Amino acid sequence: MVQIAVMGYGVVGSGVVEVFYKNRESIQRRAGCEMEIKRILDLREFPGSPYAEKFTKNFEDILQDDDIRVVVEVMGGVHPAFEFVQQCLQRGKSVATSNKELVATKGAELLKTAAENNVNFLFEASVGGGIPILRPLSQCLAANEIMEIDGILNGTTNYILTKMIKEQVSFADALQQAQQLGYAERDPSADIEGADACRKVCILASLAFGKHVYPDSVYTEGITKISLDDVAYAADMDCVIKLIGRVQKLSDSRITATVYPAFISHDSQLATVDDVFNAVLVRGDAIGDVVFYGKGAGKLPTASAVVADVIDCVKHIGTRKLISWEDCHDPDYVVDYKTDTVSMYVCMQTQDRPALQEAVKQQFGVVRTLSRPNAPGDAFAFATGAMPEAQIDQKLSAVSSLGTVTSKIRILSDI
Numbered sequence: 331m332v333q334i335a336v337m338g339y340g341v342v343g344s345g346v347v348e349v350f351y352k353n354r355e356s357i358q359r360r361a362g363c364e365m366e367i368k369r370i371l372d373l374r375e376f377p378g379s380p381y382a383e384k385f386t387k388n389f390e391d392i393l394q395d396d397d398i399r400v401v402v403e404v405m406g407g408v409h410p411a412f413e414f415v416q417q418c419l420q421r422g423k424s425v426a427t428s429n430k431e432l433v434a435t436k437g438a439e440l441l442k443t444a445a446e447n448n449v450n451f452l453f454e455a456s457v458g459g460g461i462p463i464l465r466p467l468s469q470c471l472a473a474n475e476i477m478e479i480d481g482i483l484n485g486t487t488n489y490i491l492t493k494m495i496k497e498q499v500s501f502a503d504a505l506q507q508a509q510q511l512g513y514a515e516r517d518p519s520a521d522i523e524g525a526d527a528c529r530k531v532c533i534l535a536s537l538a539f540g541k542h543v544y545p546d547s548v549y550t551e552g553i554t555k556i557s558l559d560d561v562a563y564a565a566d567m568d569c570v571i572k573l574i575g576r577v578q579k580l581s582d583s584r585i586t587a588t589v590y591p592a593f594i595s596h597d598s599q600l601a602t603v604d605d606v607f608n609a610v611l612v613r614g615d616a617i618g619d620v621v622f623y624g625k626g627a628g629k630l631p632t633a634s635a636v637v638a639d640v641i642d643c644v645k646h647i648g649t650r651k652l653i654s655w656e657d658c659h660d661p662d663y664v665v666d667y668k669t670d671t672v673s674m675y676v677c678m679q680t681q682d683r684p685a686l687q688e689a690v691k692q693q694f695g696v697v698r699t700l701s702r703p704n705a706p707g708d709a710f711a712f713a714t715g716a717m718p719e720a721q722i723d724q725k726l727s728a729v730s731s732l733g734t735v736t737s738k739i740r741i742l743s744d745i
């Protein structure tokens with residue numbers, strides 16, 4: 331009998347317990363042994379819970395109990411999750427977590443601690459919720475050099491953008507719905523400002539390219555400035571707006587890593603990924619493009635991935651799963667996003683549209699002029715050709731006396 335503990339009984343933690351008891355028979359069959367949840371750590375009271383006797387408010391009840399061999403960390407945040415996980419690993423317990431922030435900021439350190447103590451630290455649920463992506467990336471695609479990963483990595487923002495695109499629902503109303511459905515982070519600014527997707531980009535990049543990428547090296551822009559006008563201009567280009575997390579390997583072994591809203595063509599495999607669904611496109615040198623798709627947030631989809639990691643931890647007691655990367659603090663490893671070549675949708679407000687149009691033509695050459703229903707006469711929207719982003723900024727500043735940039739969104743035509 332392998333005893334398990336769950337730290338955190340929020341949306342995901344309660345989902346882990348629910349999935350475990352619902353599917354216990356098949357879970358045990360797959361693990362090859364009997365399993366039981368012995369302890370649940372949470373500071374809150376859960377009166378009337380069928381698991382009342384398992385609850386504890388004291389972490390030591392889990393740490394000091396050597397019958398507990400596998401611990402689930404679903405508390406969220408870095409502290410005290412980091413200290414708890416590290417102590418569990420040092421005590422010889424394997425840990426499964428869905429905590430993106432923890433893995434993105436402390437992953438290299440915790441993987442090292444796990445290796446030193448011959449236990450496992452698994453985190454499939456930290457990227458893409460219920461979608462299997464980390465295991466495929468590190469195992470099934472292991473023969474490939476990964477060239478690029480592009481993903482819709484945040485369910486909350488994808489839900490909001492879908493509502494804006496398909497139903498013209500306001501940003502605020504759509505966010506409220508996503509929170510009610512249990513998709514959003516405790517602090518939803520992490521969703522809408524892009525921090526959650528950034529953490530997932532860090533994990534994907536670290537795993538794909540073998541060096542830890544920290545969140546502060548990833549240029550991150552959220553969706554709070556996206557308007558229904560931008561959505562309409564995107565439609566004029568047969569595009570939709572999606573929050574895209576992207577990592578690319580460069581020829582000199584450095585990488586790009588970014589999170590930002592982007593126009594993507596209706597023809598893209600990512601364009602039809604709607605609502606809370608996530609998708610991750612992986613481009614490998616042998617396989618070409620492969621896309622992983624499924625529910626990226628929510629109680630049971632996320633619990634599904636956590637419990638699968640628990641099964642893997644149980645199956646590998648005494649042995650190691652080789653998931654790891656090295657720590658890296660080289661400030662030049664992730665290149666400055668301003669050097670990336672992109673096209674840009676730009677919307678400007680102007681008192682003199684003919685003069686602005688002429689100046690834009692002088693700077694950018696021929697641009698694609700965009701239109702939308704009921705556009706005011708003082709708006710001029712266009713799409714530039716592809717060039718380094720710093721060059722786009724220079725050209726826009728050269729025309730700034732003739733108008734003000736009200737929107738600027740990158741156009742990704744290669745996914």
Ligand code: HSE
Binds near residue numbers: 486
């Ligand atoms: N808040 C996250 C999302 C949860 O919306 O995708 C899953 O990581």
